[in-house]
Amino acid sequence: MEEASDQQAHVHPPPEGFLRKYVFSLDHKVIGKQYYALGLLAVCIGMALSWLMRFHLVWPTTRIPGLELLSKAGAPGGIITPEYYLSLLTMHGTLMVFFVLTNAPFAAFGNYFLPIQIGAEDMAFPRFNMMSFWTTLVAFLVLILAFIIPDGPPISGWTSYAPLSAVGKDAGPGMGWGMNLWAISIAIFCIGSLLGALNFIATTLDLRAKGMTLMRMPICTWAWFITSCIALLAFAVLLPACILLLLDRAAGTSFFIPSGLVVSDRLQAHSGGSPLLWQHLFWFFGHPEVYIAILPSMGIVSHILINSMRKPLLSARVIIYSMMSIGFLSWMVWGHHMFVSGMNPFSSLLFSFPTLTITIPATIMTLIWLGSLYGANIRINAASLFALGFISMFVSGGVSGFFLAQPSIDIVLHATYFVVGHFHMVMGVASLFGVFAGTYFWFSKMTGRMMNQTLGQLHFWLTFIGTYCIFMPFHYLGLVGNVRRYSSFVDDFMGPLMPLHKFITIAALGTGAAQLIFIFNLIYSRYKGVPAPENPWNGTTLEWSIPSPPPWNNFGGKHPIIYHDPYQYDVKGLKGDYIMQDSPEPSAG
Amino acid sequence: MGKLFAIVLVIIALASAYPIVTHMYVMPEDVSTHGHQIDEQLSDTMAEAGISFLLAQFVLAIFVWKFAERKDGGKLKNFPGGAKIMVAGAFILVGTEILALGVFGQRAWANVYFTPPRPDALQIQAQAGQFAFYFRYPGADGKFGAIYPDKIDEGNQNYFGLDPANDIESRDDIVSAELVIPVNREIHLLMHAKDVGHSFYVRELRIQQDFVPGLDLSVHFTATKIGRYEIVCTQLCGLGHYNMKAYLNVMAQDDFEKWVKQKASEL
Secondary structure, eight states: OOSOOGGGTTSSOOOOSHIIIIISOOOHHHHHHHHHHHHHHHHHHHHHHHHHHHHHHHOTTOOOTTGGGTOTTTSGGGOOOHHHHHHHHHHHHHIIIIIIIIIIIIIIHHHHHHHHHTTOSSOSOHHHHHHHHHHHHHHHHHHHHHHHSTTOSOOSTTTTOTTTTTSGGGGOTTTTHHHHHHHHHHHHHHHHHHHHHHHHHHHHHHOOOBTOOGGGSOHHHHHHHHHHHHHHHHHHHHHHHHHHHHHHHHTOOOSSOOSSOEETTEEOSOOSOOHHHHHHHHHHHHHHHHHHHHHHHHHHHHHHHHHHHTSOOSOHHHHHHHHHHHHHHGGGOGGGGOTTTTSOHHHHHHHHHHHHHTHHHHHHHHHHHHHHHTTOOBOOSHHHHHHHHHHHHHHHHHHHHHHHTSHHHHHHHTTBHHHHHHHIIIIIIHHHHHHHHHHHHHHHHHHSBOOOHHHHHHHHHHHHHHHHHHHHHHHHHHHHTOBSSOSOOOSTTTGGGHHHHHHHHHHHHHHHHHHHHHHHHHHHHHHHSOBOOSOTTOOOSGGGGSOSSOOTTTTTTOOOBOOSOSOEESSOOSSSSEEOTTOOSOOOO | OHHHHHHHHHHHHHHHHHHHHTTOSOOOOOOBSSHHHHHHHHHHHHHHHHHHHHHHHHHHHHHHHHHBSOSSOOOOOOOTTHHHHHHHHHHHHHHHHIIIIIIGGGHHHHHHHTSOOOTTOEEEEEEEETTEEEEEEOTTTTOOOOOOGGGOBGGGTBOSOOOTTTOGGGTTOEEESSEEEETTSEEEEEEEESSSOEEEEEGGGTEEEEEOTTOOEEEEEEBOSOEEEEEEOOSOOSTTGGGOEEEEEEEOHHHHHHHHHHHHHHO
8 A cells, every 4th residue: 555556647637728727627626626615605605594594583573675686485575584584594504514514624625635645646536526526516506596496495404304305395385396406406415425535535545655654644634534434425325315305206206205194285195104214314314424524624623733733642543543433433323313203212222322422532532632732832823723713612512412412301402402502513613613724724735825814813713702602502592492493482481582592693693794804815815915835834744845836736746755654743853843744854753 | 812812712611601500591490290300410411511611621721821832942742641541531531421421311211201101191192283283182982083184174173184973982082272281190192293293392391202294102291380381393394383382281180170071062
């Protein structure tokens, strides 16, 4: 495995012409940027939808000028109807989970940096790589189409529980073509992700440069590799699940629909299906998906922390083994989403144990990060601040998992805002902190210009405080029993909780607005930023051994030879306190 | 800037813990016989999770305060004991928590799901459909009439699809939009979904259970306090989901019998 593969030499010729260079590019770096741009577009839409939802929750009768243009029926006169709220939450969840949290930390950064970090010229299958991006883009467009069709988007949430999702338009507007588009979009998305995952795995195993043993790979490369293995198995289950759902909807099959259902006064002509089958298939994908979202960020954050601390982690190996354990255990925990679903109560106990056990590798990682900070000399910049913020957010979102892993407590907290707070913190915000950290860290490599630090740090403070203000109170609401996916809280029970809801809405609007600083910084620094040197952070891994931005074939036709473990910091090197992986100088250890 | 991070983090951690410590936001009072076990389990978990949360945030704050942008130029050092102590610590800390919460804490779950209802429990059938609950009492004969989905006719108030013309057992079935139960008597609630998935959630009863189409599920509970409590559907069930609520009316035994009589006389 240490030998450089023959395939590595000139995977494809240099791109010529605008289309090949920037649109239908085979270059992993361009594809990585394309994924990043798609994730950015999706997160902007997803965030705008969450604004509308938060606005509607606390000011349900207030007009939002111009909103009627989005949907005449859903927002007549600019006022969101309770029904349209369900469409908003469905589209928000789907966009964020699939097109942001899967795309940005994994597909975008993974595509750009995995080949470079292992010393390869490109991915193993550049054409597959191009296909996976364009397939994902088609999936995105199909999903967005649901906003435009007359029925509007589906209303069954991002989990699309059957039989609501399976019986067709009898279940309500949006459950006709809107739901079809959802299922088609996700099926296409699965194909794109499967192609991507295969490519990542093949690249990591086959295209490593000479001397790049598996344990010499940077932690983020390991994270992308493990994530690819999870994604390969997870999307391979969601794809057939979506196909079965489409068959139930269009071909009259009954995979998820039992007999005797009367929906909208019509007796459904189905029999023999099981609604729980959908839940099992969906969560068999759905829980590993949480780790698909968070593992790459764990890798990115570890990579950046080490660089900022100027010393290695207490043990990179332990971090890698912990990520593997999390990946392995992620297959045994899906039932914790279904404690009160009517599944056999014995299964709940069985699912509870691996769910609690997965906290062990997660705690090990947290302790390694914390323990490594001891005695370091941490450089503070936008990237390292977001990496430190990630640890804080991961802990905050992680401890609430302890509650939800226990079936008895889940009886009262299931389907409340406690769950919403939990997964937004650990899967959403923590994962996005990894993306922000990665952006501030690698922007120089990707564009050849430094990102503005002042704006970056301002963005961090507003986002760090803001996200806590949004998502911590969600837990309090859940503890009172405030149920999620309800559009208006007008009754006696919810009345006293309204001040907290208003606080959350204001925090959400403010934190969302703070993201404009980030977007401005991206655009401003892209054109006006200070030109970046090759290795602005004194990093040790291969991405810092090539120009910013790298040439089309990454290493200029040369084949790097690897002499060291990835993180030779706190040593006496020729250039300072570090030795690069491809530098033949002797290592201290 | 590292010091600012530490200060902000400590403030966030303390502010996050304050509403929990002062019990600012808590579930409404428990009115069930089993709920106290869930509540105890919840507060035990809150203590353990809360301590872990505060400790981790404080340690992060302290280390960033101490070790960010050091001006002393001192040598970098490693945490005494290194990775081994972290791994051992995680196994011991979390392992104990898992044992404590996971093993000993399953009683509450077992109490709800593994003990069968008493033979003299009052059987009531709950039907969930878009977007209302209906409850059916077996009447004087103690038997529920069969359900015929094709006979469901909401316009004529035949919510369950009963066939009293041909089915004797259904003739005395009482149907109500409110779940009326006697206090201190065990209720065995048989759950039936008419169309899509729904859920039965009563905060004060510490009960939440999904209705699954095609699956016969049931829960049993005893309410210990007279009062009126909200029943909420917690499973996204379509357009009117946000309106799908009903009330649980817990009455004294005498009042309950009067209510049944009155309902029976209306048939």
